[in-house]
Amino acid sequence: METLAPTILVVDDEESNITLLKEMLQWAGYNTITASNGYEAVMAYITQTIDLTIVDMMMPGLSGFETAQWIKHARPNARILLATGLRNINESHWKDMIVGLVFKPYNIDQIYTAVEDALNVEPKITS
Numbered sequence: 001m002e003t004l005a006p007t008i009l010v011v012d013d014e015e016s017n018i019t020l021l022k023e024m025l026q027w028a029g030y031n032t033i034t035a036s037n038g039y040e041a042v043m044a045y046i047t048q049t050i051d052l053t054i055v056d057m058m059m060p061g062l063s064g065f066e067t068a069q070w071i072k073h074a075r076p077n078a079r080i081l082l083a084t085g086l087r088n089i090n091e092s093h094w095k096d097m098i099v100g101l102v103f104k105p106y107n108i109d110q111i112y113t114a115v116e117d118a119l120n121v122e123p124k125i126t127s
Helices: 015-027 038-047 064-074 108-119
Strands: 007-011 031-035 052-056 080-084 100-103
Touching: 007 015, 007 038, 015 031, 015 108, 031 038, 038 052, 038 064, 052 064, 052 108, 064 080, 080 108, 100 108
Parallel strands: 007 031, 007 052, 052 080, 080 100
Antiparallel strands: none
């Protein structure tokens, strides 16, 4: 029986970041879904099977933090990678919701390593 490739949701308000991550992930054999804001991301999580989400930390409307909270509310076992251009962030706010960080500008090796690591850890379940 053939194993289906994991599905990764890419959430970012910048189209260029969505395109870049989508192409990197598809080239590596992952299925991708995209959302340009937190509201679309939450709806995708409610209606589709998603193995991992990469969510931008700073977005208008629902921030990355708020998006992660809503996703975890919908699916407590969701795996979430936080994407940020900031180098000095306080992970204490995020540690119970995310399985890792990826930094902008994106580096292909960093993305592949972070995605593989995230898919191979137990999800952090929040209540």
